[in-house]
Amino acid sequence: MDKTIYEVPCIRPRKAGSAIPSPTVPPDPVMVSVPGSKSITNRALLLAALANGVSVLHGVLFSDDSRHFLACLQSLGFEVCINETDQTVSVTGLGGQIPLEEASVYVGSAGTAARFLSACLGTAKGTYHMDASPQMRRRPMAPLLDSLRGLGCEITFADREGFFPFTLTGHGFCSSELTVDIGSSSQFLSALLISAGLAQQDITIHITGTHGMSYIKMTEAMMQQFGVTVRHPSDACFVLSGEQTYRARTYEIEPDVSAACYFYAMGALLGVPLVVRGVSFSSLQGDIAFLRLLEAMGCSLLEEEHGILLLPPADGVLHGIDADMSACSDQAITLAAVAVFADSPTTIRNIGHIRYQESDRMAAITTELKKMGIQCAETQTDLTIYPGSPCACTVETYDDHRMAMGFSLIGLCACGIRISDPMCCRKTFENYFEVLEETISRLNI
Template identity: 50%
Template sequence: MIYKVKKVEKPHDIVAEVPGSKSITNRALLIAALSKGRSVLKGCLFSDDSRHFIDALIELGFPVAVNETKKEIAITGFGGQIPKNSASIDVGSAGTAARFLTALLGLSKGRYHITSSEQMKKRPMKDLLLSLEKLGAVIEYENEEYHFPFTIGNSGKYADSVDINVDKSSQFLSALLIAAVVMNRTFTINVTGTHGMAYVDMTLKMMEQFGVRAISDKIKGSYIIAEGSEYRALCYDIEPDISAACYFYAMSPILGVKTRVIGVHRKSLQGDIAFLDVLLDMGCKLHEDEESIICEASPDNRIHGGKWDLSSFSDQALTLAAIAPFADEVVEINGISHIKFQECDRINAIITNLGAMGVKAEETDDGVRIFPSKVKPCQIQTYEDHRVAMSFTLPGLVSDGIEIMDPYCCRKTFENFYDVLEECVY
């Protein structure tokens, strides 16, 4: 399937509404399952990723009630216990579900079989699995070691501490932090690497909202979860997905309009809110009221280039790369070498697709450098990556002839992206 992006002939101010945060929804699903009692999650994201997570919890025996119309999920947890001591689950291509559920099952007594999509089989898991093995997990691999599918469980002979490297994914650390309560002992996680720590901060804040505080020692790079820590069941509101909102905010400078995304505020738990500071640097103006943040294009419609470190909000590297050709000077995106190991090699996706558009782009030691260029018609290769599809839709709003291959891979996190786009942009 191909989506032919229509150039916006008469730009107007944009008001968009995006789904709930994927990152917050999936963290809330796991924490609610580990809580004692019935939690109700409101404003949830319903997508391929979250549905795989929900289905997995149901397979594990958790009572789950879903109301997609009201965007609500009710989950009854059993204080860190899994109802079934054996089950088979499929995490699909959901990286968060894959890492979070693997940590939970790797610390739980029982025997659990986990499968995934072919895409997820290629994504990094080794550092998390090595840490779980040191914590007493027994893992039987069916094919390639440290890759899905495998069977996992724990005898309960836990260690008091473990090391984890987050250079390839901060989800490894978030997974261990959330699931640590299963062990019911004072437990220390020693961290190396710095990638994606804004997502770890989100994890820590959500854990605390549900009643568990991890003590952080930033000098030693460690976190301690105390024995007896317990999550309490909550009625919990999910924020709008800032990653999704950024696609619409990025339309502001390239179309020369004001953009409002309902419910987005600076106090967000999500690290991607920092992308708005990049837009400020590029010449946009920001205003916030009770309803949301408004992004306004520069009065002279110029878009400034520059250098930005996106290591703490790297999902927006694709978004920035997609609007970079319209800047008045070179755009350099740093701190993103790890995105080669996400849903696809995103560095390659950036350079390949920009090249197809006639835009000069080159890889650097830890990112990409993009030169101002006129965009020519082309087909965008999405590599089954939702963020490639949504990001590279943006140039087509300004230049004729951009076509998105396999556009509905965006259902992974934002299944009606193109419906929302057409409703609020054209």
Template identity: 45%
Template sequence: MDKYKIKSIFKKINNDHIIKVKVPGSKSITNRALLIAALAKGESRLKGALFSNDAKNMIACLNTLGIKIDVNEEDELITVHGCGGMLPVKNANINVGSAGTAARFITAMLAFSSGVYHLDASEQMKKRPMKPLLDALINLGVIISYDEKEGHFPFALDSREVKGGKISLSTAISSQFLSAVIMTGFLLENGLRVDISGGRESLPYVDMTVKVMEDFGLTVNKVDEDGLISYILKEGNSYEAREYDIEPDVSAACYFYAMAEILGCKAQVQGVYLDSIQGDIEFVKLLTKMGAVLSEEKDGIIIQGAINGEYEGIEANLNSFSDQALTLAAISVFAKTPTKITGVAHIRLQESDRLLAMKKELEKLGIRTEMGEGEITIFPNSMDGADVEIETYEDHRVAMAFSLIGLRRNGIVIENPECSAKTFKDYFQILDGITSILSL
């Protein structure tokens, strides 16, 4: 499917209708649990797992390193035969594809596993930043030689002489760097202390990492010494295999809750609750500042969108749940007043320059924006219904977020919708079902 034209259903539906969906398991939790289970002692069963391109890339990398993994997509079950912290393969060629989590997590694990490896990636991943992590690993004694551009894939990695110690690591660009080293630092002979520098305002994905680690039996020591935050991983610790339930992906759920706001109807995503360990749950709460009403039911949170789809714009700092910046942008074009999104400079270095993509594609629709280095203000305006093709930049979040606009504005055509398979391969099929049912 090269293109997908969204069916506009605004004011063609009964606002008492409810969008009820089930979304895949969390990408973030699935890939953390995969890596941790691979290093655990014994056999782990991951229930409710995600089978996106990113998860498949992680599984392929672990397979190459000698980890046996049994996959049952129909039952959403992954069985991982852990290696007890001793990777069976000490010399290998690894390709992480376009998966940012695999890229960062696998790199740190190999840096702490006393072997010689060559790591490659997709053209898209080659453009994404790795330098803060790689520089920290070099400071520990890892020998890295770059095939192409310094600080980027592809590169060779020799970790045979690495013993552990202390590193300083910036999380300004990505908190995945920190998650990567704390998940695997215990593998080092002398353990690892990680001092945080140049940090982001909050690190919900790191908190998630720590929670999954603790669920598999490994304690993380976090200390605050006069404002300097450090994570300490002691050598000799280990993960214990277990049966593990993976939460539904809240990042995916947010698109359906956003639909409720845009259309003025209700939405419920099965199994999504306010106590989720995923940072994007804050976006669901944020919708209440735009006139939505939130209630938590037995089967999951229900969002009642603003009545008749009429709501005000807001100013919001999305630093800690920036995957939803594009989603908020889609909602904002139908608001009565401007919306300002701040705290998102780092999204310029993700699968695409998401801030620039937002600006370019909104301006195609006649929506004026003002963009700063880490912020954007969106000025809603009436839009005609002429066909407009939305470029997706091979970025799943651009594709899914801009599809939301098409539910209320005629003529939105999404180019390369299949890029959504990175995290949510059935998104557009589910969207088909929603528009068909609601517009009956």
């Protein structure tokens, strides 16, 4: 594959609102396998490092983000054994202690590593020099770092206040109460919750903003799986009792629902039944809500032994919807791609925070759709896509893995769509385009 440009194979050209007739004899569902969850992998790596003893993680995602997280743990002195072939990692935790009291830590573009490790090291006892990729240097950190200062951490910035690179000097938990604004990232709260699980005294965390609460639920559920419980006196208040401990364990990581969503969307667009192996409605991952949006557009969903089965609309028509995507905003790009071929406009609401992710995703979506001749309207928090017939173009991906994967879906149904810098997918799904082509080769259409 050309590493600079990828031309998407146009499998089933279709016009907006057009019907894909169902075959007389329904084809067997296409079975797809995706890597382990990035969100769960990186949380499990940190929880294992903070536990007491050896944890063995199975189904680990190996991508740029997770490899950076693993390298960070090693740079801090943790004993980590990696087997990529078996998708297994073992981590020897020291009961909340950081092996090295001074270290340089490079998080790359991994937001989870950037936020989770900053909170953990900012509440430890030691001095840590933190740096990141140019992309991560542009992403917000100030709300988390302000909270760490309130806990007694000293922070010195090498360049811009509130951004990488910086040096943390932690002194433990010097306060038992703090407030954090999660309006631009739920990772700030997840980071503080995981770190607060190590405190000797009770810790109370107050929040402003409500972004990404499905990821907070994931964090709390995984903390409990490793032995630490969070209480909720109110929706905006989180309390952790002191002297809890994380316990080492064997842990199975779920398939990445975010990755699965591209293939479910593919099934909806191409009119083929499709199953992603191991995906369940009981998933810890908030992006499972995206499947309900495909259901609202006319698809049907059945949970079966091997995973959730998506059946495309019986009449072959995808319907425009009005969707609150605050719980699954990583799939806003995916829904925008599907919406291009619906029979009426689709409005995506409450996604203003995606302006501050790997790219300004609101601007990226509108810019690239308009380049194709697709009309869309953008407000501070909402986006409306008007169906149309995409013209051939090269999609800029802005070093954003989700732009590359999401906009590739348009090319399956519109000729001449090319993806610039397809290998930016290495961040979370390094062989996405290989899996896409292998899945296409098994379609009976």
